[in-house]
Amino acid sequence: MSQTPEFIVRWQNQDGGLTEGPLTVLWSLIDSYKVDIFEVSLSRITSDFIQFLRTSQSLSIELTSEFAVMASHLVYLKSKALLPDPGFEEEDYDPPLPKELVDKLLEHKKFQMAGQRLAELDRLTAGMFTRETNQVLDETEVWLDVSLVDLISAFNSILEQESSNEEEEQIPIYEGVSQYSVEDKMAYLQNLLEKSGEIHFLDLFENDKPEKKEIVAAFLAVLEVVKIRVCKVVQHAVFGEIKIVKV
Amino acid sequence: MEERNYTKGLLEALLFLSSDPIKLSALAKSCGIEKTEARELLDELILDYQEREGGFLLREIAGGYQFITNQKYSEILSHIFKDKKRETLSRGTLDTLAIIAYKQPITLTELDEIRGVSSRAMVASLMSKKLVKAVGQKEVPGRPTLYGTTNEFLLHFGLSKLTDLPTPVEVKELKFEEFSLDSIVVTDETEMNPDFDLDSLPEELKEEKINE
Secondary structure, eight states: OOOOOOOOOOTTTTTSSSSSOHHHHHHHHHHHSSEEEGBHHHHHHHHHHHHHHHHHTTHHHHHHHHHHHHHHHHHHHHHHHSSOTTTOOOOOOOOOOHHHHHHHHHHHHHHHHHHHHHHHHHHHHHHHOSSSOOOOOOOOEEEEEHHHHHHHHHHHHHHHHHHHHHSSOOOSSSSTTOOOOOHHHHHHHHHHHHHHHHHEEEGGGGSSOOOOOHHHHHHHHHHHHTTTTTTEEEETTTTTOOEEEEE | OOHHHHHHHHHHHHHHHSSSEEEHHHHHHTTTTTHHHHHHHHHHHHHHHHTTTOOOOEEEEEEEEEEOGGGGGHHHHHSSSGGGGGOOOEEEEEEOOHHHHOOOOOEEHHHHHHHOOOHHHHHHHHHHHHHHHEEEEEESTTTOOEEEEEEEHHHHTTTTTTTGOOOOOGGGGGGGGGGOOOOOOOOOOOOOOOOOOOOOOOOGGGGOOOOO
16 A cells, blocks of 8 residues: 555635646646656556545545546546456556546646746736826827918928929929829829828828929819818817818 | 937826826827837837836736836835735636636636536636636537636736737646645635626526525
């Protein structure tokens, strides 16, 4: 008779069930043997497990059906392994744990260790505090109707940028290439609006450094589309950025 | 450059005012910048605080950003602010939670299979702590409830997203020395949160009333 290892079992009052079930007990048995799980003898663990049941009954721990089921399962596996195998001649064959039980045990162990990791995280984060008061960010953006003055100044700032490259007056390759008409701009605007529903101010221009002609055409086009109520111009309450939105 | 510093400071101010984590999108919107730029500035802020090694840090958590006290002061702070101290969860609770976290969505039966014990009360208590929620039903006969972790779970463990969970050890690498049963105290594992509405539990978790 092998020495019975010491067990500590945890149980819960509410459910009457053990939180550390038979698998945990099996593990602690395996640990006490100090051998690899693949070398554990099925007979030994079965008799030890049943021994554990008897001991704990005498300690008057309320045992649940789970333990009884595990015990009977072990006895079943053992008897199955001991059935005479025609191809087997050895006298005292000591069967190892069947694969299904090993897999189950390893799975159980894996999550126990994952639980241990969580426990470390839990300990770590339990001591990190946050502040109590809370200021909730207002996530609604406020866009105000733009005033004509702001609109003009927006176009003005683009014009000023443009003046810096005015000296290198671009010679059009041929007449008409850089002719911007207000109609074309309006068509361009309405096309963009159809696609995305809104246009940011800088997207009014087809290139990064618009020429004066394009700026003027864009300005007039914006006034025109606002006039015919196709869209309106709004400005961000905080950042002052301007965009054109569909009405 | 100046504008960049201005925006970085603005982000810092917003985070300072809010005690709850603020989502990246909300921060970017409030500062009128793109998400990528906001992320860059926030990463810088996180580093700034880390290098400063002061009383608090900026952390990324549950998809947002939040200031939090430095872990090195946890001991003394929990003495000074007694009501702030959070009870740590019991091992049984954590093991169950680990299985749900890695295996979600998972049914009660599958959970019992892995743990080798009934997990009904455990799941009910995790639900009352808002760490676990019902996430649907499995399309098999009986349509059992599927369980998964909540946003609260991420907050509790200081995780930014589920994939930040430590990877479970591959079973092949297991050595038996790595594991020992802790000295165990008998506690009531499944204490419910007193403000929890029991009726919101799935039917399968409710206690059967047994007249004794």
